[in-house]
Every structure is written in C-alpha cells, then in structure tokens.
Amino acid sequence: MTGIQQILPASPLAGRRFRAYTAKHLDALTARAGLDASERLAVRAVATVLPFRTNAYVAEELIDWDAAPDDPIYRLVFPQADMLPEADVRRLGGLLARGAPDDEVRATAHQIRMRLNPHPAGQLALNIPDLDDGPVPGIQHKYPETVLVFPKQGQTCHAYCTYCFRWAQFVDEPELKIATADVGRVIAYLREHTEITSVLITGGDPMIMGAGVLRRYIEPLLDPGLGHIESIRIGSKSLAYWPQRFVSDPDADDTLRLFEEVANTGRTLAFMSHFSHPRELEPGLVADAVRRIRAAGAVIRTQAPLIRSINDDPASWAGMWRTQTQMGMIPYYMFVERDTGPQDYFAVPLARACEIFHDAYRSVSGLCRTVRGPSMSATPGKVCVDGVVEVGGEKVFALHMIQARDPGLVGQPFFARFDPGAVWLSDLAPAFATRFPFESGPEELPGLWDEPILVPVS
C-alpha cells in the first residue's frame, strides 16, 4: 500500500459522496504517481501559481495510476513541473523548501501569474457591458446575440483542468475574477437588450452550485418579459468530473426538474459538456447522467480543446465523437488551446491541429460531423482553421470566422501565410492582403481574391 492509499483510501465513497483533493493532498497524490521528492516539490511550486483541485471520483475511477505521471487523465488534473519556466519553478521551490512565509510565496506567485496573460481575448477590458448607471460586472457581452453570466457561487469546478483558460478565476487574486451575485442587474441588462437570444451560464462550473442556487440564476430568465431569450446554455465539465450530480446527489432530481421547467417554457436548455478524453465517457454513471439530462428535455453538446499530451491524436477525438453521438450528445467544438497560462506547454501547432481534426472527421459518420474546429476563441471572434491549401502556388492556411465581434465578419473566409510553428492567431500573418478582415486599415491587392485556385495539401 502506498502512502497516499493510507491517507486517502480508495473508498467506496469515490462513487457516491463528493470529496475534493486540494493542494494539501498534492504531495501524497504525486507520491502515488511515483514522483520523487524533488519532482514533488516542483509540482507543489507550480501549484502555488496555477490552481490544483481534483476529487475522489477522478482519482479512483478515471486516472490510470499504473500509467501515471504520463496517464492523460493524470495530466489533465495534476500540474506538471515544466508547465512554468524552470527558473520560476526553482525560485518557488526554494521558497517552499525553506518554509518561506506565505506572503512571500504569494507575492512571487503573483508576479509569475501576471506574465501569463490571465485574461485572454480582452475578457476584462472589452466585454463587460454597461447600464445607464455603470458597468454590469460578472457578465460578458462579446457577440450581439449571446451573453455570458458568471454566477458568484459557480466559480469553482469539481476538478481543475491543468490547461484551463479560466485559471485566473480559481487563484487567490480577487481582482482577476469575473463574477456576479446581482441577478437583478443581469436581468435589467437583458430586458434592455432584446438582441440577446442566448444566455450562457458559465464559470468555473455552474453545476458546482446546488439546485437552489442554480435556480436563483435560471428562474428569472424564464420571465415572459424576456421572450427574446430563446436558449439557456450551461457550460459544464460535471459529466466528466462528477456525473453523480445528475444521478445520485441529493439534489439531482431538483436540478433536472429545473431543466424541465426551462424546456417547458419553449426554450432550449443546452448543456455544453466538456469532455477531454474518451475515458471520461466510459463509466456507466456517465451514460445514466446523460439519459437523465436528455429525459429532462435538455440537449447536450460537447466540446473541448486540443491539448498536447492529453488528446492530441485523431483516435481520441473520433472515439469521443462516436461515443457521444451514440449516447445522444451532439459533438460541437474542437478548440485550440488559448493564449494564456501554460499555453506553451499544451499548445498543438495549428497545422497539426488541422491534421488531427480532419483525420478524426474523416473517420466518423455524418451524424458526428456536427463538430466544428479547430477553432480559436480570440479577441476578434472565433476563428476556424479550415486547413492548409495552395493558392496560386503559395502554401497558406484557409480560415473563416465562425463568430465575430463585428457581425458583418461572421462566415468570412480569409488566408494566412503558412507557418508550421504557429499555435495562435497572433502568430499568423495575412496572405494576399496587408491585413486580416478583423483588422482596420485599407484593403490592398483585391485582385488576388479573384478566382483563387484551392489545392488541398496532403
């Protein structure tokens, strides 16, 4: 029996009662993965900057400890020593090893976080809207028809993904958090903005909230005075990290009744479910939870980012899309890892991302091909990398805007020069033009857009 098994026994509760593992369990858990003392110290150092949390279900039902620390689910939830620059890890490790005061560790961690672009795509500066008397904090209005609401009580998750682009929500930095408990102000904003047809409740994970608290945010949206709200989306990884939430938790039935109420008003309740790896779909509990959510009248759409060392192979994606479709879910997005936190560590080059997407897409039936991607959620909007093609003898990326801050650009195709190492929109340079469509400036070389000859590059 390893040390961790003595401290955190693989109890039958793993399947029934939620039990979180946090930074204080990290040393024992990483020992179970076979890490030596200096490796464990380095992981603890990383966890002072980036959040760590997992739970007994993930630890006992999903992680293959025989394969740890290389197991993809282990890598999904456990910080890795090389997620931060070596000098930073050494500095923090030194502080932890000599028992430095908490304030000193916190100040050092803060400095490092500020270098990690904690709020990508201008989330704090660009998307927070106003009412007449001032801003409406805790919501984002980036695209005309969609508003994101960040409930204050929903800003944690059942476990934290190491690659999370919302990591800044979970660290000890109050000024980096986006959250609201002022439902009245959200509703006032929605009443004034009848162009909004869809409200996305997001986090963190809104399903961390009990049914009663969730109701406080959802019920007011069902007011007949908000008839322009056609759909309510909930972004959640609970089907992967804690499916008990819909099956055996004490408020599972109350939660599903709330979903039913949404459907009964004639609106769509879209459950946007995050699955990172096919193994997350294997437990029978997940199938039970999916059945129950669907029986409540909700539709489940699935999405995840493409992450190096976790799911960067076509078989993982094809497997997920097929299983999800078989279970009655709708594959929706493959995202590109965003430009925040340990992006360098997890990023897959866009050219490789296209290959993985297309190889997986080719191998599944038409029903699975509801999925879109690889897509970058960038400052101007959602940019899909359609592929690598040759135009007039030049190898380029073909892209289009799935969603855009400027609605006139939705659907617009454009090209970028091929760059095998590019991992994000900011790495790309326009091809056949001096600027991208979402950049301001005079368009040039219009003749090159006439009659392009597209040749797929194998």
Ligand code: SF4
């Ligand atoms: S579940 Fe979503 S919000 Fe929570 S840590 Fe993972 S990616 Fe981030």
